[in-house]
Amino acid sequence: MAASHFLTDRSIDHVVLERGEVANSWRHERWDSLRLLTPNWQSRVPGLRYEGPDPDGYMTVGEVTEFIGRFAAASRAPVRTSTTVTSVRAAGDGYQVTTSQGEFSCRTVVIASGACNRPSVPALSAGVPASVSQVTTFDYRDPGRLPDGGVLVVGASATGVQLAAELARSGRPVTLSVGEHTRLPRTYRGHDVLWWMDHAGVWDQRYDELDDLTRARRLPSPQLVGTPERATLDLNALTALGVQLVGRWAAVRDGRALFSGGLRNVFSLADLKLGRLLDTFDEWALTSGRDGEFTAPERAEPTQVPAASPLQLDLTSGEITTIVWATGFRPDYSWLNVPVVDAKGQLEHDGGVVTDSPGLYALGLPVLRRRKSTFIYGIEDDARDVIGDLAKYLAGLASAEKTFGGLSGEISYGDEAFDIDPDIQQPRGWSCSASPLACSCSRRTSSCCTWAGILSSTRPGKPAAGQACWVRRRRWLTVARVSCSSRSAVRPSVRACLPRWPRVAMASSTVRAAGSIAAATVSRASARLRSA
Amino acid sequence: MTTATNGVNVQALLDAREVLKGAPEAAQFTWRASAKWQSGVHSQIKVQSFFGLGEEQTHKQEWTFEADHPEVFAAEDGGITPIEYLLVGLASCLTGGIASVAENRGIQLRSVESTVEGAHDIRGILGADSDVRNGYNDIKVTFDIDADASKEEIEALVAQSTKRSAVYDALTNPTNVTVEVA
Numbered sequence: 212m213a214a215s216h217f218l219t220d221r222s223i224d225h226v227v228l229e230r231g232e233v234a235n236s237w238r239h240e241r242w243d244s245l246r247l248l249t250p251n252w253q254s255r256v257p258g259l260r261y262e263g264p265d266p267d268g269y270m271t272v273g274e275v276t277e278f279i280g281r282f283a284a285a286s287r288a289p290v291r292t293s294t295t296v297t298s299v300r301a302a303g304d305g306y307q308v309t310t311s312q313g314e315f316s317c318r319t320v321v322i323a324s325g326a327c328n329r330p331s332v333p334a335l336s337a338g339v340p341a342s343v344s345q346v347t348t349f350d351y352r353d354p355g356r357l358p359d360g361g362v363l364v365v366g367a368s369a370t371g372v373q374l375a376a377e378l379a380r381s382g383r384p385v386t387l388s389v390g391e392h393t394r395l396p397r398t399y400r401g402h403d404v405l406w407w408m409d410h411a412g413v414w415d416q417r418y419d420e421l422d423d424l425t426r427a428r429r430l431p432s433p434q435l436v437g438t439p440e441r442a443t444l445d446l447n448a449l450t451a452l453g454v455q456l457v458g459r460w461a462a463v464r465d466g467r468a469l470f471s472g473g474l475r476n477v478f479s480l481a482d483l484k485l486g487r488l489l490d491t492f493d494e495w496a497l498t499s500g501r502d503g504e505f506t507a508p509e510r511a512e513p514t515q516v517p518a519a520s521p522l523q524l525d526l527t528s529g530e531i532t533t534i535v536w537a538t539g540f541r542p543d544y545s546w547l548n549v550p551v552v553d554a555k556g557q558l559e560h561d562g563g564v565v566t567d568s569p570g571l572y573a574l575g576l577p578v579l580r581r582r583k584s585t586f587i588y589g590i591e592d593d594a595r596d597v598i599g600d601l602a603k604y605l606a607g608l609a610s611a612e613k614t615f616g617g618l619s620g621e622i623s624y625g626d627e628a629f630d631i632d633p634d635i636q637q638p639r640g641w642s643c644s645a646s647p648l649a650c651s652c653s654r655r656t657s658s659c660c661t662w663a664g665i666l667s668s669t670r671p672g673k674p675a676a677g678q679a680c681w682v683r684r685r686r687w688l689t690v691a692r693v694s695c696s697s698r699s700a701v702r703p704s705v706r707a708c709l710p711r712w713p714r715v716a717m718a719s720s721t722v723r724a725a726g727s728i729a730a731a732t733v734s735r736a737s738a739r740l741r742s743a
Numbered sequence: 744m745t746t747a748t749n750g751v752n753v754q755a756l757l758d759a760r761e762v763l764k765g766a767p768e769a770a771q772f773t774w775r776a777s778a779k780w781q782s783g784v785h786s787q788i789k790v791q792s793f794f795g796l797g798e799e800q801t802h803k804q805e806w807t808f809e810a811d812h813p814e815v816f817a818a819e820d821g822g823i824t825p826i827e828y829l830l831v832g833l834a835s836c837l838t839g840g841i842a843s844v845a846e847n848r849g850i851q852l853r854s855v856e857s858t859v860e861g862a863h864d865i866r867g868i869l870g871a872d873s874d875v876r877n878g879y880n881d882i883k884v885t886f887d888i889d890a891d892a893s894k895e896e897i898e899a900l901v902a903q904s905t906k907r908s909a910v911y912d913a914l915t916n917p918t919n920v921t922v923e924v925a
Contacts, residue, residue: 391906461916472915479902486895 212279213594214321214574215288216257221602225317227288228310230295234279236327237272243353244377245272246437248369250403253588256282257595267403269437300548304608305570318608319570319601322547322558326576326585327540333365336536338463340526345534348374354381360532361385363468363524365460367392368431371537372444376436378535379452386524386531387449388470390459393433394481394514397443399492400505404435411495413488414583418562421578428557428577431539446478446514456517457524466527470520478514485511542576563597570604572597747891751846769797778810785811785821826879830859832910837884840904850896853889860885882914 212233218225229235247254252266254275259282261270270278283290291312298309305318330347339345344358348370351357354377361384364375371387379385395404408414421427436444446456458471489510496502524531544552549568551559558565558573562580565571574597575585583589763770772795778788791805809822816824823831834857845852861882867875888897905911 458915464917469917473905473911476902476905476911479898480906483895483899483902487899 212282212286212288212290213257213590214323214598215290216286217594217598218601219286219288221598223598223602223605225289226315227290228294228296228308228315229290229292232292233283233290234276236325237276237279240349241272242348242351242374243272244373246270247275247587248432248435248437249405249586249588250437253405253409253586254278255588255591257286257591258282259285267441268439296546298546298548301568306549318605319572321597321601322571322573323575324542326542328543329541330536331539331541332536333460333538335460335463336534339468339534340466342529343526343531343534345536347536348540351535354378354383357383357535358532361530362533362535363388363531364535364537366390366431366537366539367434367446368537368539369433369435371535372434372446372449373436374535374537375449375454376444376452379449379454384455384530385453386455386457387446388457388460388468389446389474389477390471391431391477392446392481393431394445394485394511395433395435395443395488396445396485396511397435397441399489400496400508402505403441407492407495410499411492413491414581414586414589416582418578418580418584424578427582430577445511447512450515450517455520457520458522463526466525468524468526470522470524472522474520475516478516482511482513563593564600570601572601747846747849747851749842749846749852751843753843753846756843757847769795771795781821783811784816784818785809787822826861826863829879829910829914830861830882833882833884833908833914834859836908836910837886837901837904840908841886841888841900844900844903844907845890845892848896848900850900851891853891855886855888855890857884857886859883879914 212227215225215227232238246269248269250266251261251263251268251270254261254270259278261278293312295311296308297311298307299320300307302316305316306320308315308317308320330349332345332347336345346357351374357378362378363386364371364378365388367375367387367389375385375387397404399407405414418424418427434445436442442448450456456474458474459477460468461471462469489508493502493508496505541556542558544556544558547558549565549571551565551568551571553559558576559567560573560576560579563573563576565573573579574594575590577585579585580593580596581589584593772793774793776788776790778786780786786809788808788810789805790802790808792799792801794800808828810825810828811821812818812824813820838855838857841855842852859882861879863879864875866872867877886901888900890897890900892900
């Protein structure tokens with residue numbers, strides 16, 4: 212619907228297809244006690260914001276459903292409900308969309324089905340004895356609906372810690388299997404932790420500024436719960452509730468669940484990471500001159516290591532009657548008949564632009580363009596940007612059609628950014644010049660295009676006065692503009708101009724790489740494997 | 744360019760990581776050791792060849808290890824105890840990891856020392872009490888690190904190295920082990 216808002220702004224004809232009713236997953240695929248992790252003041256979408264009496268509160272599922280319903284009504288989005296998409300495939304200049312209510316032909320498609328279509332349950336669940344009942348977060352509603360007895364909750368992200376707490380409070384013995392996790396206090400120095408992240412600029416960090424985007428996109432949700440008391444729900448809080456913590460569930464053997472003995476290290480990783488985050492908040496408080504407004508900096512107690520944490524549980528003993536899988540979600544692209552999904556089932560995209568299939572876009576995926584991409588209030592900036600790209604693509608198609616032959620123009624390609632160190636991976640064919648503050652590069656690719664780019668001496672947003680380019684460890688090349696002067700370069704869209712040189716550069720640098728693992732050997736080996 | 748010089752070619756490792764992302768077959772390694780009984784509980788283990796990057800590989804030389812038991816076990820003490828080799832593996836794996844992570848983070852190391860202690864109730868292997876396990880009950884590694892970094896940064900180095908350690912994983916998680924007669 213955010214995409215619809217910006218499409219309407221640009222007078223681009225469109226429809227919004229919804230398999231059920233508006234806010235379907237909020238209505239049917241969430242548990243009863245769930246509240247948003249984000250405070251009400253962060254509940255804003257294009258043209259609509261929370262204006263109720265409790266900006267620091269957290270919406271219940273019912274309130275979220277109502278909020279999204281109001282957004283649909285206010286934006287007059289052309290929603291077709293009860294319309295399940297069964298297939299999207301490339302057809303001519305655009306796409307053919309098959310639904311339960313008929314066919315659509317369109318130039319562009321925005322995939323807004325999100326990353327949480329199916330519960331993600333590890334394969335070892337198949338080895339769980341049949342006497343133990345298994346539920347996912349799609350089926351779980353409240354403690355009363357589970358069989359009597361002990362519960363093993365698997366996963367210690369937001370869902371897992373919330374359900375473990377709820378089940379423990381209902382009087383059940385609860386064991387929580389804990390892997391890597393993100394620990395957060397609900398409030399810090401008198402403000403909601405999300406207020407700090409918002410002000411310190413964490414949520415606005417762009418996908419192309421992050422050291423490890425793949426990792427950022429896979430980051431589990433933080434251990435947070437939205438309650439009127441604004442209580443912290445970390446592992447220490449769960450221990451106080453009587454929840455037994457065990458390590459990551461590694462295997463089932465002879466009816467026994469075997470857990471990792473690495474609990475201490477996942478505690479250390481989470482505690483250290485939390486410390487670094489709080490450091491950035493304190494740093495922001497000082498640099499913004501607002502330090503005096505807040506209570507003194509504080510640090511959380513380290514996560515308590517259980518005196519004795521079992522390494523195995525006998526699943527046939529009757530001690531555990533239910534396993535709740537809080538092991539995350541995965542997207543479902545079974546309907547997408549375009550080869551743009553990777554081996555791990557994730558859509559291959561660059562900031563929501565599916566570069567391998569022009570005209571295909573995505574919204575609402577983790578760190579799509581910013582850390583806040585999957586937040587309700589994060590969709591506005593992403594949708595504006597992605598729909599901006601979509602509009603340019605449509606305009607490019609139109610102008611290419613109109614001026615077939617002799618076309619000259621510019622294609623603005625947004626903020627294409629690559630994590631490239633030019634000292635080591637000098638991109639072939641580029642001419643670069645360096646000054647103490649920045650490098651700029653340009654490249655002429657055959658007769659087609661000239662790329663112009665700025666090679667920042669450091670990451671955007673962190674100016675490093677006096678720092679020379681060549682002493683930084685990481686460099687960001689931002690291709691600001693691609694100019695094309697022949698029609699072959701324009702069709703199909705910008706792809707022809709973008710030979711994806713980061714990969715080319717990587718290949719040439721790996722050939723040069725010396726050392727313990729010779730990557731050239733790897734290439735030869737993989738080539739041989741492919742031909743075998 | 745990193746400013747630290749710990750002697751780890753991190754760039755080669757980072758490049759290999761990128762390449763292997765697209766070539767998972769090449770990432771499949773098989774490590775080997777061959778052991779030969781000497782006498783008593785003394786055996787000799789040789790390690791040279793392994794498979795990886797799609798083909799047979801070898802160490803620059805063959806390495807030989809002696810394993811025996813100490814005199815308190817009524818043995819000849821011709822080498823360290825097999826279960827002590829686990830400590831050797833764990834300490835070296837974590838230490839190598841620390842150097843690599845430090846290099847990648849631009850942290851200059853001056854010294855990295857550690858002691859590894861494994862608590863072992865030998866009633867298990869002697870069959871004296873069937874409720875006692877054969878292996879370690881608890882392993883503790885204590886690092887003493889001198890580096891150009893804060894205490895938190897050093898703790899983060901150790902935690903990250905632990906997170907990526909092959910031996911730590913092999914010790915903390917169950918592994919399918921097949922033992923058979925050829």
